[in-house]
Amino acid sequence: MITVNKLFFGYTKEVFIKDISFMVNKGEIFGFLGPSGAGKSTLQKILIGMLKGYSGSVTVNGLEVRRHGNAFYENIGIDFEFPTLYEKLTARQNLKFFSSLYSKETGNVDRLLGTVGLLPDADKRVSDFSKGMKSRLNFIKALVHDPDILFLDEPTGGLDPTNSHVMKQLILAEKARGKTIILTTHNMQDAHELCDRVAFIVEGRLKALDTPHNLIMKKSAAKIEYTYTENGMEKNGECEINATAADRLLNSLIKQNRILTIHSKEQTLGDVFMDITGRRLT
Amino acid sequence: MKAVLSAFRQFLKSVWGDFMLTACLVAPVLMGLVFKFRIPELETFLCGYFNKTAVLAPYYILLDLMLSLMTPLMLCFSGVMIMLEELDDGIAKYLQVSPLGKTGYLFSRIGFIAVLSTVYNVIIPVIFTLSGMEITDIALSAVLNALISVVIGMFVLSFAKNKVEGMALIKLSGFMIFGFIAAFFIKTPAGYLAGVLPSFWVGKLVTDDNYLYILPCLTVSFIWIVLLYKRFSARVLS
Ligand SMILES: Nc1ncnc2c1ncn2[C@@H]1O[C@H](COP(=O)(O)OP(=O)(O)O)[C@@H](O)[C@H]1O
Ligand SMILES: [Mg+2]
Numbered sequence: 001m002i003t004v005n006k007l008f009f010g011y012t013k014e015v016f017i018k019d020i021s022f023m024v025n026k027g028e029i030f031g032f033l034g035p036s037g038a039g040k041s042t043l044q045k046i047l048i049g050m051l052k053g054y055s056g057s058v059t060v061n062g063l064e065v066r067r068h069g070n071a072f073y074e075n076i077g078i079d080f081e082f083p084t085l086y087e088k089l090t091a092r093q094n095l096k097f098f099s100s101l102y103s104k105e106t107g108n109v110d111r112l113l114g115t116v117g118l119l120p121d122a123d124k125r126v127s128d129f130s131k132g133m134k135s136r137l138n139f140i141k142a143l144v145h146d147p148d149i150l151f152l153d154e155p156t157g158g159l160d161p162t163n164s165h166v167m168k169q170l171i172l173a174e175k176a177r178g179k180t181i182i183l184t185t186h187n188m189q190d191a192h193e194l195c196d197r198v199a200f201i202v203e204g205r206l207k208a209l210d211t212p213h214n215l216i217m218k219k220s221a222a223k224i225e226y227t228y229t230e231n232g233m234e235k236n237g238e239c240e241i242n243a244t245a246a247d248r249l250l251n252s253l254i255k256q257n258r259i260l261t262i263h264s265k266e267q268t269l270g271d272v273f274m275d276i277t278g279r280r281l282t
Numbered sequence: 283m284k285a286v287l288s289a290f291r292q293f294l295k296s297v298w299g300d301f302m303l304t305a306c307l308v309a310p311v312l313m314g315l316v317f318k319f320r321i322p323e324l325e326t327f328l329c330g331y332f333n334k335t336a337v338l339a340p341y342y343i344l345l346d347l348m349l350s351l352m353t354p355l356m357l358c359f360s361g362v363m364i365m366l367e368e369l370d371d372g373i374a375k376y377l378q379v380s381p382l383g384k385t386g387y388l389f390s391r392i393g394f395i396a397v398l399s400t401v402y403n404v405i406i407p408v409i410f411t412l413s414g415m416e417i418t419d420i421a422l423s424a425v426l427n428a429l430i431s432v433v434i435g436m437f438v439l440s441f442a443k444n445k446v447e448g449m450a451l452i453k454l455s456g457f458m459i460f461g462f463i464a465a466f467f468i469k470t471p472a473g474y475l476a477g478v479l480p481s482f483w484v485g486k487l488v489t490d491d492n493y494l495y496i497l498p499c500l501t502v503s504f505i506w507i508v509l510l511y512k513r514f515s516a517r518v519l520s
Contacts, residue, residue: 048379049379050379069383070285070382070383073379078376084371084372084373084376085371085372085373086368086373087370088296097288100285101285101288101289101380101381101382102285102381103284
């Protein structure tokens with residue numbers, strides 16, 4: 001679906017995006033994970049043909065995006081980081097207008113409003129919407145023409161936990177409908193929950209690329225943490241999960257039934273990000 | 283094409299939804315009515331009062347020129363106000379990554395306005411001309427004035443950060459009228475300094491009745507467009 005090969009780009013003479021190559025397969029959710037300013041949005045803008053002054057090759061649906069015509073946009077849906085909606089118009093008027101730009105008339109405005117629970121507010125002005133409502137509306141705006149590929153920039157950014165959860169369910173529902181989704185996030189939790197594969201982006205470079213599961217597994221193993229009492233004092237110990245046999249203390253505690261608490265502590269994607277890139281996500 | 287028409291329809295709806303902008307569309311007609319029916323009455327009164335054969339009549343061409351700049355200026359004002367709002371709402375950015383595209387967006391706003399203004403601006407002077415302008419003069423000045431309104435629109439959009447500033451800059455652009463006044467009154471070579479204003483050449487064309495003035499008018503307008511383009515595209519197209 002998408003192939004990026006030896007991509008370089010700079011806003012000024014200074015090169016910012018450096019030597020990035022990857023492929024996105026049909027039907028997967030592909031994430032760019034990185035701290036603010038890493039170049040995630042820049043990468044997405046290159047993929048959707050907004051920034052044409054790159055070197056290297058970027059093909060989407062087999063087309064080099066530098067040379068695409070406007071028909072390119074018939075089949076991709078874009079949800080920018082901030083809502084792009086007519087504030088003075090109602091939700092329904094907005095969707096009707098945006099869908100009228102595409103040659104494929106899907107006529108599913110009301111169905112879309114329904115999927116995000118906005119049908120009761122369809123005739124309210126967007127300026128009266130809350131942030132969460134605007135985000136949901138902006139998301140379905142990218143779906144009015146039923147595109148095969150979706151580009152989502154920080155889809156959960158700035159949303160409260162409830163709205164964030166709703167948004168993630170919506171994204172997974174689109175994946176289930178067979179869409180290919182490219183999203184950016186600085187939230188490791190979201191990347192883990194949503195993405196089939198994640199690219200770590202730092203300072204315009206791609207530092208790692210794999211499934212969240214593999215990224216976590218490849219790095220140092222998960223740990224076991226346990227607590228016990230000794231001379232009336234509560235103490236704790238830890239060992240790697242694949243080296244429990246070597247932890248004499250742990251083994252003797254188990255034999256003596258002296259364990260108070262015990263749990264395994266998996267590495268998070270954030271820990272792995274820190275390990276690989278030396279940078280924190282926030 | 284479907285996208286361009288949809289976008290233009292949306293533009294008209296936005297104009298229609300705003301009282302001030304709708305009023306702008308009617309303003310040139312009102313001004314034409316006042317000019318056509320009140321000025322000759324005033325002239326009759328003034329001639330009698332000063333006991334002269336003509337007081338205002340020699341300036342009828344100037345009034346006609348002012349009227350012919352009204353339409354593009356008013357339409358340009360509507361266009362700019364709506365585009366400033368679309369910039370604020372992020373719509374301009376979104377439309378560029380839709381089948382409308384950059385050129386489609388500009389055409390559905392600035393291009394259509396220029397075309398609409400040209401048509402509108404032939405009809406109004408034909409009905410309301412005071413000096414009895416010839417149809418060729420009317421048609422030529424309509425096209426050139428529409429081009430001038432494109433220059434003004436680009437100028438305002440390049441520099442205005444919001445609608446208030448936009449309104450102030452549009453008023454400042456009324457300075458274009460000075461080009462007509464210079465062409466009409468200043469007969470010394472120094473008058474040609476006003477030639478940096480494309481309107482100066484429209485004034486020349488109509489007062490001297492020489493169609494060759496089209497060339498400097500087009501040249502000056504295009505120079506302005508080229509000078510403004512970088513700033514304009516950084517503001518509107520990114
Ligand atoms: N239009 C622009 N012109 C110049 N620099 C820009 C522009 N847009 C973004 N940048 C810079 O590029 C860097 C990466 O920005 P961005 O891609 O938005 O990061 P992210 O989305 O990962 O937070 C930042 O340092 C930002 O200041
Ligand atoms: Mg970003």
